[in-house]
Amino acid sequence: MAVTIVDTARPVTGGVDTHLDVHVAAVLDGIGGLLGVEQFETTAAGNKALLGWLRSFGPPARVGVEGTGSYGAGLARYLRGCGVEVVEVDRPNRQERRRKGKTDTVDAIEAARAAQAERQLGQAKTRDGHVEAIRVLVVAKRSAKSSRIKTMNQIRHLGFTAPEEIRQVLHGVSRRLVAKKAAAMRPRAGQDPVTFATKTALRTLGQRAVALQAEMKQIDVLLGQLIREHWEDLLSLYVVGVDSAAALLVAAGDNPGRLRSEAAWAHLCGVAPIEASSGKVTRLRLNRGGDRQANAALWHIVTTRMSSDPRTRDYVERRTKEGRSKKEIIRVLKRYVAREVYYYLRPIS
Numbered sequence: 001m002a003v004t005i006v007d008t009a010r011p012v013t014g015g016v017d018t019h020l021d022v023h024v025a026a027v028l029d030g031i032g033g034l035l036g037v038e039q040f041e042t043t044a045a046g047n048k049a050l051l052g053w054l055r056s057f058g059p060p061a062r063v064g065v066e067g068t069g070s071y072g073a074g075l076a077r078y079l080r081g082c083g084v085e086v087v088e089v090d091r092p093n094r095q096e097r098r099r100k101g102k103t104d105t106v107d108a109i110e111a112a113r114a115a116q117a118e119r120q121l122g123q124a125k126t127r128d129g130h131v132e133a134i135r136v137l138v139v140a141k142r143s144a145k146s147s148r149i150k151t152m153n154q155i156r157h158l159g160f161t162a163p164e165e166i167r168q169v170l171h172g173v174s175r176r177l178v179a180k181k182a183a184a185m186r187p188r189a190g191q192d193p194v195t196f197a198t199k200t201a202l203r204t205l206g207q208r209a210v211a212l213q214a215e216m217k218q219i220d221v222l223l224g225q226l227i228r229e230h231w232e233d234l235l236s237l238y239v240v241g242v243d244s245a246a247a248l249l250v251a252a253g254d255n256p257g258r259l260r261s262e263a264a265w266a267h268l269c270g271v272a273p274i275e276a277s278s279g280k281v282t283r284l285r286l287n288r289g290g291d292r293q294a295n296a297a298l299w300h301i302v303t304t305r306m307s308s309d310p311r312t313r314d315y316v317e318r319r320t321k322e323g324r325s326k327k328e329i330i331r332v333l334k335r336y337v338a339r340e341v342y343y344y345l346r347p348i349s
Helices: 044-055 073-081 094-100 104-117 130-161 164-170 178-183 193-230 242-252 262-268 292-308 310-321 326-342
Strands: 012-017 022-028 034-041 060-065 086-089 121-123
Touching (some): 034 044, 034 104, 073 086, 130 164, 130 178, 130 193, 164 193, 178 193, 292 326
Antiparallel strands (some): 012 022, 022 034, 086 121
């Protein structure tokens, strides 16, 4: 039986295919030879065992992890805390999947090979600072906002089909006050069953909408405190509010130094055009990738400036006379704003 001799003094490269309950790890030697594949639980003990297993083959030079923003977040944070370089790798390429099929082992090996070859990878977000605190608050706020919109629509449609006495109560009430009006409904036993049920439903939905609004206000206070304390200069930019700043900071992460340049930041936000040339044809196309929340924040800043900022209005007028469409002008302005914002992404020391 052949015995594989491993030189534990030479650096190795790891790759991890992450999942909810288990992570599958692979390790390569310096010339890309496969040294081993193993499975570990997604617990603190499992993370420790995974790193110990990697080190049994040699010091890890780099570990490629799929999904550092989801299932791999905890593992990436642990490895980085132990001094291991962690890089985000894309899912395995389609050609490799056609040849070898789709298995966790193949995915882990491909993650290691991508990390070793330095192809399609970037430094992972650390997710261990104030931006991570902002991110989790933003997640809760977006959820509350989405739920409130659905609840308000349900109140509105129930009001359309309600018995006449309820319709009269809600008729002409502004959207800002309709939730409170619905929450104040008083269903009484013995009423017509449709009236009783409708009032009960409207009261339930109204109380829910009011509670969700209170949640959003509470989160807004916390977000404002965090951003004003650490990124006050970012909020000093014209029409950059708390929501826009939060979206841009979450896109950059707690370690904005991972962004190689202002151009890389623009590409991350989806405002840098992509080369689409072929043969004698040289052209650029719209970038539909990148962080869509950051892109939406830039759009909001630009459209607000187009209506209220004299310099931006002058620019729009000049470009319009040159034959540019409104969409083209907005794309150019988003690129300018991304450049402006880039220099304010680092927290105040």
